[in-house]
Amino acid sequence: xxxxxxxxxxxxxxxxxxxxxxxxxxxxxxxxxxxxxxxxxxxxxxxxxxxxxxxxxxxxxxxxxxxxxxxxxxxxxxxxxxxxxxxxxxxxxxxxxxxxxxxxxxxxxxxxxxxxxxxxxxxxxxxxxxxxxxxxxxxxxxxxxxxxxxxxxxxxxxxxxxxxxxxxxxxxxxxxxxxxxxxxxxxxxxxxxxxxxxxxxxxxxxxxxxxxxxxxxxxxxxxxxx
Amino acid sequence: xxxxxxxxxxxxxxxxxxxxxxxxxxxxxxxxxxxxxxxxxxxxxxxxxxxxxxxxxxxxxxxxxxxxxxxxxxxxxxxxxxxxxxxxxxxxxxxxxxxxxxxxxxxxxxxxxxxxxxxxxxxxxxxxxxxxxxxxxxxxxxxxxxxxxxxxxxxxxxxxxxxxxxxxxxxxxxxxxxxxxxxxxxxxxxxxxxxxxxxxxxxxxxxxxxxxxxxxxxxxxxxxxxxxxxxxxxxxxxxxxxxxxxxxxxxxxxxxxxxxxxxxxxxxxxxxxxxxxxxxxxxxxxxxxxxxxxxxxxxxxxxxxxxxxxxxxxxxxxx
Numbered sequence: 001x002x003x004x005x006x007x008x009x010x011x012x013x014x015x016x017x018x019x020x021x022x023x024x025x026x027x028x029x030x031x032x033x034x035x036x037x038x039x040x041x042x043x044x045x046x047x048x049x050x051x052x053x054x055x056x057x058x059x060x061x062x063x064x065x066x067x068x069x070x071x072x073x074x075x076x077x078x079x080x081x082x083x084x085x086x087x088x089x090x091x092x093x094x095x096x097x098x099x100x101x102x103x104x105x106x107x108x109x110x111x112x113x114x115x116x117x118x119x120x121x122x123x124x125x126x127x128x129x130x131x132x133x134x135x136x137x138x139x140x141x142x143x144x145x146x147x148x149x150x151x152x153x154x155x156x157x158x159x160x161x162x163x164x165x166x167x168x169x170x171x172x173x174x175x176x177x178x179x180x181x182x183x184x185x186x187x188x189x190x191x192x193x194x195x196x197x198x199x200x201x202x203x204x205x206x207x208x209x210x211x212x213x214x215x216x217x218x219x220x221x222x223x224x225x226x
Numbered sequence: 227x228x229x230x231x232x233x234x235x236x237x238x239x240x241x242x243x244x245x246x247x248x249x250x251x252x253x254x255x256x257x258x259x260x261x262x263x264x265x266x267x268x269x270x271x272x273x274x275x276x277x278x279x280x281x282x283x284x285x286x287x288x289x290x291x292x293x294x295x296x297x298x299x300x301x302x303x304x305x306x307x308x309x310x311x312x313x314x315x316x317x318x319x320x321x322x323x324x325x326x327x328x329x330x331x332x333x334x335x336x337x338x339x340x341x342x343x344x345x346x347x348x349x350x351x352x353x354x355x356x357x358x359x360x361x362x363x364x365x366x367x368x369x370x371x372x373x374x375x376x377x378x379x380x381x382x383x384x385x386x387x388x389x390x391x392x393x394x395x396x397x398x399x400x401x402x403x404x405x406x407x408x409x410x411x412x413x414x415x416x417x418x419x420x421x422x423x424x425x426x427x428x429x430x431x432x433x434x435x436x437x438x439x440x441x442x443x444x445x446x447x448x449x450x451x452x453x454x455x456x457x458x459x460x461x462x463x464x465x466x467x468x469x470x471x472x473x474x475x476x477x478x479x480x481x482x483x484x485x486x487x488x489x490x491x492x493x494x495x496x497x498x499x500x501x502x503x504x505x506x507x508x509x510x511x512x513x514x515x516x517x518x519x520x521x522x523x524x525x526x527x528x529x530x531x532x533x534x535x536x537x538x539x540x541x542x543x544x545x
């Protein structure tokens with residue numbers, strides 16, 4: 001019985017964060033190098049790992065954490081192996097190494113506590129209905145794990161003179177140096193049931209990348225009528 | 227796998243991989259340098275094993291971080307740990323390759339696949355259509371755009387008066403939008419698997435709810451499946467004909483079966499079939515079983531008849 005399952009044993013640790021399959025991330029925890037992860041994303045751990053649901057230092061910033069779904073963070077500390085997953089979503093692991101990345105709040109699974117991070121509001125989208133789009137900007141030396149509903153695609157933005165437009169529901173992450181603006185392809189026809197289903201897009205211009213997932217979150221953020 | 231002779235025209239797969247293979251991950255490329263050694267020479271014993279492991283899997287290049295308690299059990303550097311080959315590692319190329327540092331290196335395997343084709347499958351759940359190639363507009367399910375580059379207009383596409391009547395009566399209606407202009411549009415929906423099927427004058431029958439997008443040059447019409455004894459009256463299907471591409475979506479990886487004299491499919495799970503195959507409703511009438519209750523739940527089946535070369539597509543998901 002053990003033989004069929006032996007292939008799923010974890011690989012030896014080679015890095016701070018590693019994929020185990022497509023949908024799980026394995027984090028090598030050590031004292032003094034804490035991890036911030038989404039609440040409830042832990043599926044297993046080995047060793048001595050402790051979880052603080054809402055550390056005071058995080059709470060001040062987490063007050064602004066408006067992701068629509070409410071995704072507060074927990075702080076994980078200790079020694080051992082920590083396995084994180086998010087309802088079977090694909091997990092993408094990035095070693096930042098000095099780069100920076102803006103991540104949609106719902107798509108952030110975990111990141112090193114030593115990174116600089118902050119919640120920011122996407123400029124130019126504030127005038128849109130109700131909630132704006134909030135995102136987390138992380139930068140520094142460390143690791144980040146993102147989730148994606150399905151295999152993501154990475155598109156270069158700086159190709160040609162044309163801008164890149166993204167459905168906000170499918171957006172995962174982008175380079176922070178890109179210029180973001182909102183675009184509404186909204187016509188009067190939408191009000192009488194003749195809309196194209198694409199009311200708002202976010203336009204990106206400049207040099208950088210945009211990461212998109214092949215699925216649109218069903219929350220009705222940024223969409224008035226489909 | 228029957229896909230070789232039964233698919234109408236397998237589309238341009240980047241890298242010539244079978245459609246079930248993930249399109250990313252470049253299994254043939256040499257693994258990038260390991261974690262923590264961007265410029266160092268290869269670790270001792272690198273490349274020793276005769277059967278190379280999946281890139282990065284079980285290849286302890288850097289020492290584990292201090293403080294991790296199982297360090298003593300880790301095998302010597304450069305050796306393959308004596309475990310059975312991982313089932314998922316054998317099939318999936320997306321094992322965590324030892325990645326270089328930085329965002330660009332980490333996301334390298336998810337890069338956009340660039341070809342000059344009109345329809346390009348980016349990965350199994352994303353399709354890109356280049357409106358500049360061919361210049362014809364594309365009709366897509368409303369809201370299925372996830373990203374576009376260039377100047378693309380998204381407009382409402384109504385079914386027309388007759389189309390709405392037929393759609394209402396048969397259930398085979400699609401909420402469409404017209405994508406026109408110049409640029410690339412990425413289409414996906416709900417993480418379903420997408421399959422671009424290129425038609426070259428032939429025809430295919432697809433259930434309307436499994437159509438994601440198609441070229442506007444294709445003609446489509448609602449067809450009725452012959453049969454009797456169905457509680458709802460009859461079954462209907464959308465038939466596409468002409469020259470162009472239709473993108474079919476399935477929940478999960480589908481099975482493509484060749485049509486033989488004894489090919490049956492559940493009418494809820496079958497997604498598409500080549501139009502030259504004839505679908506017949508074969509309801510299983512068992513007086514005793516029905517009288518006693520205890521039905522098997524598999525009452526309405528479709529039987530397919532046709533010349534060799536026809537195929538049906540079945541998804542692992544019953545609507």
